[in-house]
Every structure is written in C-alpha cells, then in structure tokens.
Amino acid sequence: MLKGLGNLMKQAQEMGGKMQELSAELKTKRVLGSSGAGMVEVEANGLGEVLAVRIDPTLMEKQDRELLEDLLPAAFNAAQDKAKQIHAQHMQSLTGGLSIPGLSDALGQLGNVPPPD
DSSP: OHHHHHHHHHHHHHHHHHHHHHHHHHHHOEEEEEETTTTEEEEEETTOOEEEEEEOHHHHHHTOHHHHHHHHHHHHHHHHHHHHHHHHHHHHHHTTTOOOTTHHHHHHHHTTOOOOO
8 A cells, every 4th residue: 555655646746747847838838818909918928927018009198097997907817818728738738638627726736835844
C-alpha cells in the first residue's frame, strides 16, 4: 500500500511540475477582449492577467462616463473568457483529453504549495 501511495505522490509532483510549465506557457499567450465595436480593448495573457487597456480617443472626447463604465467591464469579461478557453484547451492536452471535474482547480493549487522548511 505504501508503494502505491509513493507512486501517487510522485505522479502528483510530476503533474504539479507540468502545471507550472503550463502556467509559464499561458503567461506568454495573448488574448484580446473588446466592446463597443472595438472602442475599448483589453489585452490579457492566457492566465487572465490584464496587460493593457486601450480606449478609442473619440470615446474620451465624448466624456460619456456611463458608456465607458459599461464598455470596460464588457471588454474585461471578453478577455477573461478567451483566457479561460485557452486555459481549458491546454488543460485538455495536459490530461490527454480527459475531462475530470475539479482537476484544473486542484492541480492549479499544486504549483502554489510552498516547499517544506
């Protein structure tokens, strides 16, 4: 039984390493979310971290705060959705196409566990 547990721990560590590699790769991917026919654009990486926000100058000239307040969250959400899609595609390749509920969240935590003192 201990041998089986040892193998399981080794597999978990290997998967944690693969998750760290996946995170590094996703950081290099770029997605673009836009709203208002491209008046607001949000660029994010594959982890969903926002890298840049671009606002069309004509939108700023209008000084329409309410419109800007509507367009910004829509563009952020569009970028987040695209980042999630990229993440899901990479997770499927990592798991061999298997869809295991909760695996992405569980494995994502493996890479964040600090080493023992």
